[in-house]
Amino acid sequence: MDLETVPGVGATTAEQLAQLDDPERALREGDVAAIARAPQISDGRAARIARGAIRQRHDDHDEFLQTDRARELYQSVLGLLQERAVTNYAQKHLETLYPSTTRSRIDEVRSFVTEAVEREPAPEILDALAGVSPLESPSNLRVRERCLATSDAETYAQAEQTFPELSIELVEDARDLSELARGYSTVIAVDEAFAGLDLTGDVRVLPDAFDRIEEVVPERLLTFFASNRERLLAAATVHEKAAIEPPCDLDALRDCLERLTDEGTIAGDDELVQLQRALDDLDTAVSSAERVANDHLREAIQEQNVTIEGADLLSLVEQGARVDSLLERELADEFTAAIEAARSELLDILAVDDYDAIAERVFADDPTFPVERREEPVGRLQTELTAARDRRARRLKADLASDLADLREPVERLVSAALELDVELALSRFARDFDCTMPVFEDDADEVCSGFTIAGGRSTLLDVPFEAVEPVDYAVEGVALLSGVNSGGKTSTIDLVGLVVILAQMGLPVPAEHVRLERFDALYYQEKNQGTLDAGAFETTLRSFGNLVHGAGNRLVLVDELESITEPGASAKIIAGILGALDEQGTTSVFVSHLAGEIRAAADIDVQIDGIEAVGLVDGELQVNRSPVKGRLARSTPELIVEKLAQESSAEGRFYDQLLAKFEE
Structure with a gap:
C-alpha cells in the first residue's frame, strides 16, 4: 500500500507512519490509537488521517456538507457526541465519523453503533475511564x-x-x-x-x-510499564467494571507493576534494599565503628593503673605521643576487644551477609590510638557492595523484563479496548440522552420513498432542556414552502431536518420516534441573511443557486427566508423560479418564507405550502403547534393580534373586523 495515496498523507507523514509495526492495518481500520503512536502525530492529526483512509477505503470522496450552515450543524452534532466522551482519545476518534454519501460507509458505522448503543454507561466505568489514555514510550532513557x-x-x-x-x-x-x-x-x-x-x-x-x-536493556520495558502504570491499572479496572474479557491476566499485570518503582527500578526485593541501604550507610557505619573502638579504648586507658596516671597518659596520647608498645604491652586485650566491637558495629549497621572478611580488614590489628579506618578495604567494600547490588538488580530487572515482554503487546490491546469502549459509551450516552432511534433509509425499506419523514423529532440544538423540547412531525417529498409566525419554530424545524439527515448519513441514531429518508448526495443549507444584500452579494447568492440547480444527484436543500436578500416582490419571483428548477430535478427542498402566498402565485408549478400554525395568543404569549400542517398557509402574528382585538372590542369591533377581512382576501 502506498501510504501517500491516503488523503492528507504526504511524504513526511508517510515516513512517520512507516515506523509503525503495521501502518497498513492501522489505516485500513481507521485505528486512531495506532496511528497516533507514529512519531510526531497527535491524536487530532491521527483522527484526520484515519478519516482520509476511511474515505479512500470506501471510495467516498464526495463532500456531503456543501454550505457553512450545514457544516455548523455537523460541528454541533460532533460537539454533542464529544461532550459524552471521557477520554481525549475518544473525542478525537469521534471526529472520524462524518456524513457520508456512500452506503458501505454508512452501513459500516450503523453496524458498529447498533452494538455500541447496547452498552450500559455505568458511572463506575466512566470513573475508571478517566484514568485511561494512550500508552506513551518514554524518551531520553539513558543507562x-x-x-x-x-x-x-x-x-x-x-x-x-x-x-x-x-x-x-x-x-x-x-x-x-x-x-x-x-x-x-x-x-x-x-x-x-x-x-x-x-x-x-x-x-x-x-x-x-x-x-x-529485553535482556540487554531491560530498563526499556521497565520504564515503559512504570511510566504507564496508572493508565494500565485504569484500563484493567475498565475491563473488570464493564465485564470485558481482557487480553491478558490482570492479576499477573498488577503483580508485575507492584515489582516496579515509579522510576522503573525494582521494588519489593529485601536483598536489593539491604544492599542499597548498606551502600548508603557505609560511611556512617565506618565512622560509628571508629567511635565505638575509640570510646572503648579511651575508657580502658582512663581506668588503667600504671605509673603514669591514666588521665595524664590519655593527655600524652592525644598530644601525639607514641604508645604502640605501651598499648601492646598493657592494653593488648582491651585493644582486641575494641577492634572486635568496631567490626561488630560495622557489620550490624550494614546488615549484609558474606562481607565479614572485607569488614575485618577495615580496622588493622596493629595497636594504635585513636583507631582509624583503612581506606583501601573501605573502598573495596564499597566496590563489592556496588557490584553485588548491580548484579542483583540486573538479574531482577532481566527476570521482570522477561515477564513484561509477554505483556507488552497485550497491554496495548488492553488500553486500546478501553479507549474504544469510551467511543462506544459516548454513542450510547448520546442515544440515551436524546431518545434516539435508528433511521430507515429508503433502500433499506420494502417500499422506495423520496424526501424524508420525521415523526416525533426533537432538536438537540435548542437552548432549553431536551425534555422540554416539543416533538415535531414533518415530511416532505419534492419541494415545499414552510410558513409560520415569527418565533413559531420555522428555523428550528429545518434545523431539525438538517440535524436528522446529518446524523442519519453519519450512520448514527437520530432524536426522533421514527425517521424514514432517502440517501442524499449532498446537503445545502442556506441560512437567513441579516438585512438586504448589496448588488455584489446578491449576485454571488444567485450564482450559488445557479450552480445548485445545474448540479446532478439527489440533494436536500434547506433555505431560511431567502426573501431577505432583496425586495419582497423580486424575492417571490426569484424563489418561485428556483423552486421550479429544483422540482424539475426531483430535489427535496424546504424553503422557509413569509412570502409563501406570493411565491405560490408566481410559481409555474404546484408548490406545497406547509404551515406552523399559531393557536392563538395567551397572556401575550404566542401558542404554536410546532408540527407543520400540510397544505396550510400559516397565519401571521399581525393577523392573530387583529383577531384578538376583534374578539375583545365592542365599540371598535367593526374596524377590527374590517382589518381581519383583509387577511382573508
Missing part, C-alpha cells in the same frame, strides 16, 4: 552503568540505532574490554570473536544481543 562494545564499524552503527539508551564503544581486543569494565558495571561484547577469552570485570559476550533487547 549509564552498562555499555555495549564491538570492533566492527557497521555493527557499531546498528547498535547505536538499536540501543540508544546505552553507550556504544569501539574496541580492538580483550585488553580494551577489560579497560572498559573498570568504568562500567557491565560490558556487553557483541562480537563472537571475544567468546572464550579470559576477561577481567563483568564482561558478557552476547553475539545475539540484537535479538535479546
Whole structure:
C-alpha cells in the first residue's frame, strides 16, 4: 500500500507512519490509537488521517456538507457526541465519523453503533475511564552503568540505532574490554570473536544481543510499564467494571507493576534494599565503628593503673605521643576487644551477609590510638557492595523484563479496548440522552420513498432542556414552502431536518420516534441573511443557486427566508423560479418564507405550502403547534393580534373586523 495515496498523507507523514509495526492495518481500520503512536502525530492529526483512509477505503470522496450552515450543524452534532466522551482519545476518534454519501460507509458505522448503543454507561466505568489514555514510550532513557562494545564499524552503527539508551564503544581486543569494565558495571561484547577469552570485570559476550533487547536493556520495558502504570491499572479496572474479557491476566499485570518503582527500578526485593541501604550507610557505619573502638579504648586507658596516671597518659596520647608498645604491652586485650566491637558495629549497621572478611580488614590489628579506618578495604567494600547490588538488580530487572515482554503487546490491546469502549459509551450516552432511534433509509425499506419523514423529532440544538423540547412531525417529498409566525419554530424545524439527515448519513441514531429518508448526495443549507444584500452579494447568492440547480444527484436543500436578500416582490419571483428548477430535478427542498402566498402565485408549478400554525395568543404569549400542517398557509402574528382585538372590542369591533377581512382576501 502506498501510504501517500491516503488523503492528507504526504511524504513526511508517510515516513512517520512507516515506523509503525503495521501502518497498513492501522489505516485500513481507521485505528486512531495506532496511528497516533507514529512519531510526531497527535491524536487530532491521527483522527484526520484515519478519516482520509476511511474515505479512500470506501471510495467516498464526495463532500456531503456543501454550505457553512450545514457544516455548523455537523460541528454541533460532533460537539454533542464529544461532550459524552471521557477520554481525549475518544473525542478525537469521534471526529472520524462524518456524513457520508456512500452506503458501505454508512452501513459500516450503523453496524458498529447498533452494538455500541447496547452498552450500559455505568458511572463506575466512566470513573475508571478517566484514568485511561494512550500508552506513551518514554524518551531520553539513558543507562549509564552498562555499555555495549564491538570492533566492527557497521555493527557499531546498528547498535547505536538499536540501543540508544546505552553507550556504544569501539574496541580492538580483550585488553580494551577489560579497560572498559573498570568504568562500567557491565560490558556487553557483541562480537563472537571475544567468546572464550579470559576477561577481567563483568564482561558478557552476547553475539545475539540484537535479538535479546529485553535482556540487554531491560530498563526499556521497565520504564515503559512504570511510566504507564496508572493508565494500565485504569484500563484493567475498565475491563473488570464493564465485564470485558481482557487480553491478558490482570492479576499477573498488577503483580508485575507492584515489582516496579515509579522510576522503573525494582521494588519489593529485601536483598536489593539491604544492599542499597548498606551502600548508603557505609560511611556512617565506618565512622560509628571508629567511635565505638575509640570510646572503648579511651575508657580502658582512663581506668588503667600504671605509673603514669591514666588521665595524664590519655593527655600524652592525644598530644601525639607514641604508645604502640605501651598499648601492646598493657592494653593488648582491651585493644582486641575494641577492634572486635568496631567490626561488630560495622557489620550490624550494614546488615549484609558474606562481607565479614572485607569488614575485618577495615580496622588493622596493629595497636594504635585513636583507631582509624583503612581506606583501601573501605573502598573495596564499597566496590563489592556496588557490584553485588548491580548484579542483583540486573538479574531482577532481566527476570521482570522477561515477564513484561509477554505483556507488552497485550497491554496495548488492553488500553486500546478501553479507549474504544469510551467511543462506544459516548454513542450510547448520546442515544440515551436524546431518545434516539435508528433511521430507515429508503433502500433499506420494502417500499422506495423520496424526501424524508420525521415523526416525533426533537432538536438537540435548542437552548432549553431536551425534555422540554416539543416533538415535531414533518415530511416532505419534492419541494415545499414552510410558513409560520415569527418565533413559531420555522428555523428550528429545518434545523431539525438538517440535524436528522446529518446524523442519519453519519450512520448514527437520530432524536426522533421514527425517521424514514432517502440517501442524499449532498446537503445545502442556506441560512437567513441579516438585512438586504448589496448588488455584489446578491449576485454571488444567485450564482450559488445557479450552480445548485445545474448540479446532478439527489440533494436536500434547506433555505431560511431567502426573501431577505432583496425586495419582497423580486424575492417571490426569484424563489418561485428556483423552486421550479429544483422540482424539475426531483430535489427535496424546504424553503422557509413569509412570502409563501406570493411565491405560490408566481410559481409555474404546484408548490406545497406547509404551515406552523399559531393557536392563538395567551397572556401575550404566542401558542404554536410546532408540527407543520400540510397544505396550510400559516397565519401571521399581525393577523392573530387583529383577531384578538376583534374578539375583545365592542365599540371598535367593526374596524377590527374590517382589518381581519383583509387577511382573508
